[in-house]
Structures are given as C-alpha cells and as structure tokens.
Amino acid sequence: MAYLKGNNSWWKALDWWTVGIYLFLIVLGWLSVCGASYDYGEPDFLDFSTRAGKQLMWIGCSLCLGFILLMLDSRMYDAYAYLVYGILMLLLLGTIFNPHEIKGSRSWIVLGPVSIQPAEFAKFATALALGKFMGEYTFSMHRMRDMLVCLGLILLPMTLIILQRETGSALVYLSLFLVLYREGMTGAVLFSGICAIVFFIVGIRFGGDMLPDDLTSWGEFSVSLLIVLLSALLVRLYCRQGGMRPALYIASIGGGLAVLGVLFSCYVIPFDVTVLLVSIYVAIVAYLTFLFLRERLANYFYAAVFVIGSAVFFFSTDYVFNRVLEPHQKIRIEVLLGMKDDPAGAGYNVNQSKIAIGSGGLLGKGFLNGTQTKLKYVPEQDTDFIFCTVGEEQGFFGSALVLFLFMALILRLIRLAERQTTRFGRVYGYCVLSIFFFHLFINIGMVLGLTPVIGIPLPFFSYGGSSLWGFTILLFVFLRIDAGREG
C-alpha cells in the first residue's frame, strides 16, 4: 500500500463519493437480480449456475477491472483513444457478420462459454475518441469540419449498431449531443431536436385517441398547446427587452383560445379544431413578426420561425405517418411507442410492469417477497425491466432511494467533469454522465410507462456481464482521469 500511495497519488485524489455511490448501486442491483431471478425452491444465490450467482461473479470481475483501471496511467487513455475506438468499431463491424443471433439481434460475439456485446464497450470507446478529438488544441465548435468529425465519431457506432438490429443501444449515442451542447453547440439544435421528438411521439402516440368531439385527437391538441406555450417561453427567455407582456399575451390568448375552442367543440358544437389551431399559429406568427419589425429584435423573428417550423413539422409527420408509410413500418413505430400490442407484448409488458410496481406500495413487499415478478408476469424482469423488482419488493422508498442515488451520481459526475483541467477530461466526463442519464431516463421511463419501450439496460442493475463491465469501465476510467488531473 505504501508503494501505491507513494507512487500513485490517485489513491488520495480518487473521488470516494462516486466510488461509494457506485458500490451502493452495485449491491442494490445484485439484490434486485436475486429478487427477479429467485424461485422459492432454491435460494442458493452463490451457486454460479443461477442468474444471481453469475451476476455476483461478474460484479467481482467488475471490481477487479475497476481496480486495474485505476492503477493504469491516466495519460494512457488520452494516448490510445483512437486506437481503442478503431478496434471497437472493427469489432462492431465484425459482429454484424457474426452468425450468432440472439433474439433476432446480431450483437453478440461468442467466445466459447462467454458471449459479449461489443456495443456495450463501444460507448466507452466513442466517449474516449470524442474527448480526444474535442480536446485537441485547435478544435473549435464553430468550425464546420470539426463539427462534422464529431458527428461522424458519434454516427459511426450508431449505424453499426443499428445494422446489428439493436436500435435501442444505438439510440444511446444520441445522448452525446448533450456533450456537444455543453461544449458550445448552439442550444437551438438540442432544443429543436427534443421538440421534434416530443412532437412526433406525442402526435403519433395520441393521434388516435379522440377528444369527446370525435373530430380532434389528443395528439393534435396537446402538440398545438405545447407549441403555443413553448413559443411563449422562448419569447419570455430571449426577448426580455420586450418585457413580460408579449409572452403573457401569447400564452394566455393563444393557449386560452385553443383550450376554449376544443371545449366548445367537445361540449357545444363539434367542428374541426385544426382550422382554429392553424389560425392561432398564423396569429402568433403575425404578432411576432410585428414585434420584430417594431423592436428590431432578431429573437422575435427566430421565435416566429420556431412556430412555423413546429407546425409544419407536426402536420407533416402526421401526414407521413398516416399516408406515406407502409402499414408494416407504421406498426413497427406503433409497437415502439407501445400503441400496439405486439405478440411479445410491449404493451402487455408495460402494463404488467406498472402493476408490479404499483403493488409495491409505500414500503414494498420485502426482499424476495415480490410475487408479480416471481410469477414471471414481467418479461425481461431481470434485464430491461429490473426496476420492477425494486418497485415491487422495496416499494416507494426503495425506488426513490435508487432514483436519488442515480441523481446523486450524475450530479456528482457533472461536478467532477467541470473541475477537469483538460478539455479531454471534461468532454469524457460529460460523455459518461450523458450516457448514464440516457439509460436512466429511457429505462426507468419505460418501466413506469412514460417513455417508449426501448430495450436498454439500467446501469449496475440489469443482469448481464457486458453491460456491467461497460458501465464500470466508463465510470472508472473517468475516475482515473479525474484523480490524475493537474492542479
């Protein structure tokens, strides 16, 4: 130990808070796997042939792995970033042509008794490469070429993973745009991206649920309301010179008219609300243009562009979805959004998972006492739907604790990332926390029935060696970089 301390200052500089949260999560994760895979008959968790036993083995390996990563020189990660990235991309490419299909996806490499998913490690490689590239002294967010390289670094693994038919894992890479945002990409990109996704999902998901007047869909109504309120928010945030009034007008008159119109249509005389909504958009755009001309403030103009863009986007997705897409493509999207019960039962899964969580109550049924998960009503209950077990057995308190731990981890990582002295370290750190955030958001959102059913694991909880190792590597490499920072 003395030798380690003497030569490796990392022991002292290591962020023990993060390590503590990590260990806590790992232990909770293992208990959940025990609960999810447990049958009353054989409570032998240490038996390596059971899921719990195997997971324990992988946890052990992860700890060793974490330790080894801490021992290495932090400059190594910087030096070998592209090499690691290159090797992982080749592995991903190789996996596509690998004949081992597991549940229709070609994402596994089988080496004797072990099968690994390179996609889980590619996240680490991409984070490294992105950090390395953006850490270059000459890098500038505003140069087209640099931006394109960044996009390329992100889109390459995404494409390869989509080719492996693992769309869920590929979507994780979208979270890296959060890093670009932190490093100076204009917020408008992120904002429009998120708006587009929200409009699309809400519009399609609730496009078939009609309001009581049978003419307007919930999707159309809520997206319209969202557009009005968001434009008010934009005006409020970016056009302060104009004072509170314009935003207030837009929100109250625009939003109010929309709500009133729908209520009128529902309870007095049914009419096609689309006409009204379009005229509200037109009115807002006209108002903003007027303000722009009067105040000579470009932001009004941008807000108007946002309204037009959003409306056009929304109505065109609606049109594309209902008229252009082939039925089978439609069904695939509908299944992804949980609108159609596919035979494996995405909708059924979510319903079962909500029942399981709901049955947990405040305090839960206690460790190993969950019945919903035990009866195998929730498919994938020890992988993608593992949070069900937490909800059922540990109740609201347990689930809240897990959520808080994740929140603490991510917030802590933000703090660590911000204190990096190199851009490489900061970018890498943001990559790590963005990836964790995305997994948390999608996975728990899915289990709670809030986000589409996209099969990605919950870090440190879901059963499986590849994902656990992948997340461990991501985290510990960052801890090592953090511990080795100068100054």
Next chain:
Amino acid sequence: MERNYDLEKRKYVIGGAVIVVVLVFLIRLLALQIMSDDYKKNADSNALLKKIQYPSRGNIYDRNDNLLVFNQAAYDITVVMKEIASLDSLDLCETLGITPEFLRERFKEIKDRRRNPGYSPYTNQVFLTQLSAKECGVFQEKLFKFPGFYIQRRTIRQYGYNAGAHILGDIGEVSRKEMEEDDYYISGDFIGKLGVERFYEKQLRGEKGVEILLRDVRGRIQGNYMEGKFDKSPVAGKNLTLGLDINLQMLGERLLEGKIGSIVAIEPSTGEVLCMVSSPTYDPHLMIGRNRGKNHQKMVSDPWKPLLNRAIMGTYPPGSTFKTTQALTFLQEGIIVPGTPFPCSGGFNFRGLHVGCHGHPSPLTLIPAIATSCNGYFCWGLYYMIGARQKYGTVQRAMNTWRDYMVSMGFGYTLGIDLPGEKRGMIPNAQYYDKAYRGSWNGLTIISIAIGQGEVTATPLQIANLGATIANRGYYITPHVVKAVEGEKLDEAYTKRHYTKVEASHYEEVIEGMRAAVLGGTCRLANLPDIEVCGKTGTAQNKGRDHSAFMGFAPMNDPKIAIAVYVENGGWGATYGVPIGRLMIEQYLKGGLSPEDEALATDIQNRRIDYGILER
C-alpha cells in the same frame, strides 16, 4: 485551459434536466404506488393469468360431404407444484392408472430445470398429455381431491378414412423456425406440416382467444380480470371442402398397392382434383398424437419414400401421352394438316438415325398415328418443324416456338396447385440445347422430345392437366384440391381459364385420334360399354423397365373426368395404365364397378412389381 463562463452555465441546464427527470419519475412512482387505487388492489398480490383459448380447427370434407378430417377431444393434465397440498399420491396413481415410481419420476422431471427450462412452481406444468375422454372423466370426478391439478382440453386431428394422406397432410408442434417466421405461434401450438393442412393453415387454424384471469396470493383463480373486458373469444377455423372424391381416391390407392406410381384425376370444367394417388402411401392415422415424431422419422428413412407425393413431386418422361401436344402444335403451326401422311416402316429412319416403332400400316395420317401411337409420325413432324427455316429463320426460334406451345399447355413450370412442394418438370428451350451441344444441333439431335422422351419430364399432375386441356378443347383451370373455403371466395387463380396457343378446332382431330385409340388402338382395354372414353397410352423408356402411363378423359363430348395414370416400371402403357384408367373412370362416372371390373380391380391390386428396393 481558458474557461468559458458562459458555457459553464450550461451545466445548470444539464443538471436541471436530470433533476426534473428524477422528479417526474418520483411523481409517477407516487401515483403508481401510493395514490392509485387500481394498482393498490393488486397490492394484495393479485396477479393476472393469461389463459389462451384455442379455437377449433376447421374440418375437411370431400366433394360429397364425407367428413375426411375432424377434431377429437384429448385432455392434458397440468399441475402447479406450489398449489399441491396434502397429496394422496396412492389415490392419484390409482385414478390415473400410473405407478408411484412413474409419479415420482415425473415430478422430478418437471422440477428439473435442465429438462424443463420454463419451470416455475407457480405456473401450470404439463403432467400427462393426450388422455382420452374416458380416462379424463374418471379423474375429473376426483379432481377436488387433488388441489393443484388441472385439466386442459385440447384437440387432436382425427381422420375419417385411411386414404388421401398426401393431400390431407397433418399437423404437428411448431418448430422454432416456424415460430420465428410467424408471431402467431407460441411454443406447443400445432401447425399444418404437410398437404392441405399446411397450405390452408391460415384458414384452418382460426384465431386464438385469450382469457385474462385474476389470481390470489396462492394462485387460486378469482374470476375474470375487469369482468372480461380484455378477454377475446377464439374464432373457429374455417371448414374446407375438397374436390376430392374419397371413394375414387380409395380405389386408386387400392389399385396402386405394391407399385410405385401415381394417379391424378381432374374435373376438366373446374380444375378440381378428383383424386390424387401417390403410391406407396401411408395411413394418416400414423401422424396423430404422441407418436407422430417417431412415425414420421421412420417414413423419412423408408427407401420406398412414402412421404413423397409423386403426383406433384415426381417428374417423369411423359412418353407417348405427350404425342397429343405435338399433334396440336404441328396442326396449329401448319406443319401438318390432318391428312398429311408420313412413312413409318418399323420406325423413324433418317440419315442413320433410328427410332423404333411397332407394327402398323405405313404411311399413315394423324388419327391412326395417334391411335396406334406411331413414333415415326411425330418424329417426322418435329423434324419438319424444327427444320422449317422459311417459317422460323433459325432452329433456335423454331425450338422456342415449340417451347411456348408446351408451356401454354401447362408444362415446364409449376401449375400452382394448392399443395406445398410442387415440382415444375422440364421443357428444354433453345438456350438449353445451345449449351448442351455447343450450338450445333438440329431437329434430329433432339428428336426424342417428340415422343415425350429425352429431356422432357412432367409430373403426373401436368399429364392429367393435359387431359383436362384436351377435354376442354383448349384451356385449363389451374388444378386445385380445395373446392371451397367456408365463408370465403375461391382464389381467382383457381377459377381463371388458361388458354393454350392452339385453336379449339385442332383439338377435335386429336380427340378423334384418342377415341380411335380406345376403339381400336392401343387403349382398347379402356373401352367401357356405354361411356365414350378417349385415351392415349404411354410407354416411357428409362434406365430400368419401361414406365406404364395412360392419359385420357370421358365422356368424349361432355367431359367429366380427365385422368393420368403413371406406374413406375409397369411396362407397356396397356399393362397397367389403361386398365387402371378404365376402372377409375368407371368408378367416378358410374359410382361403382361392374362385377367383372371388380375382379379386374382385385387382380391389379394383387399384382406386384419387383423394384428390388429392399436390396438397393
């Protein structure tokens, strides 16, 4: 590194987003776990049990409404290990007629995850399968004594006759591949594996229903979830009516006993398949229930290949039955007129090439040529057609014209019958010969195709379809086994007329020749006293003994049945083909056989051809 404090503020946006998401999740959790009563009700650990309700599979009838395939109840006994309480195992063994050792062994098997990967002590596990109604009745009475045991009704297929196995097909448990291809199936479901059962799987299977049941902590059923709001009742499969005449089919199978071959009969006006015999055949009952796998495996390795449906999968040289197509082609193309004479003294002799023939007057015209099945006549015809340079320019174009005629009569491609596995046979074209003979060939090189030998092959179904085409004077309707699907219109493919390239008037000449063959030519044995039968024999040369074939239809002026008979290594067409054709036509048109013909049938049934297969 210089700091950009403006950008650094963005950490609050990101951190804020994380906090917002976690807060939303917390609110959702609060709603699900604490506020909502719906889920709270389930907090008493009521669980849902999705119980699949299987629809009854459609029945299959023949053209006279004889029930060919139907469902028979069978019962499975399932067990939920966790619900077993104070089991009187001796009583259980007595009731089910099993030994205590078997019971112990069975329990061990169920609990062993290596042999039963889906095991859970809380879900239904299959204990015994396919009990008869009687066995099950005894158990039902005592069921209350055995908590944890359940009876699950399921149906198995049953066959009304021991005939038509190749057409009817069978059902078996779905394979993993089939489950991957169609999401409808889950492990343990049954699916059509062969014949009509497979081809009409979607119509026969119906649609599964589902019943969602509520269970309490101990897994006891408490009733339907939300009063059955989400239940779906199963939709029964559709019944099928086949064009098959089961009596005709049984006679055909009887006649081909101990021989390898095939009989196909078609109703020319509709294209309905009246019978489709492939010999050797097998008892469809072998494919029912628990022994299917074993029996199927046995048949796969049987050298007689009983599973092969030779009527659509066997491709044979059509032999002299093919001469009718040549006559029609030559007439239409103007190569011959009915009065054109060709010489044939003991065969076709030209430039050192010799195709043998048999004794008959020479020279002769078309009708006697068909009646006596003269080889020389058709060889000359083909020679003149392929060599007609003024008309076609090149042999290639002549050859491809010839090919087009054959294809228009249903040869060379699959006909599209509603059974899986149909073969297409072979009609060569110019490119084929260019390749085979490096471009140097002529009518003489390929002369044997004129008499249905050489490269030409066809399935018995195609030969029968030729009979139907001639009977219809120039068109056929794609042969099909299923005449009607309950509540559905028949596929247009099975009602559309396919016209050949030959005019109806030329068919009359050929029909006269075929009639002459029956009255005084090679098919005299097919001459029934009061039915005008038209026929054509075939004696197809091959490596071993000749194949015996017959193609015909009846009655001549109002055809009700067109037929092809093909007996491997049966010798002359007149040896097996013609008498079998006669008996089949008589059976179908008269509804039975005269006493003399009954004796003939028994005689043919008892004849055996030595294939030496067991030594092979």
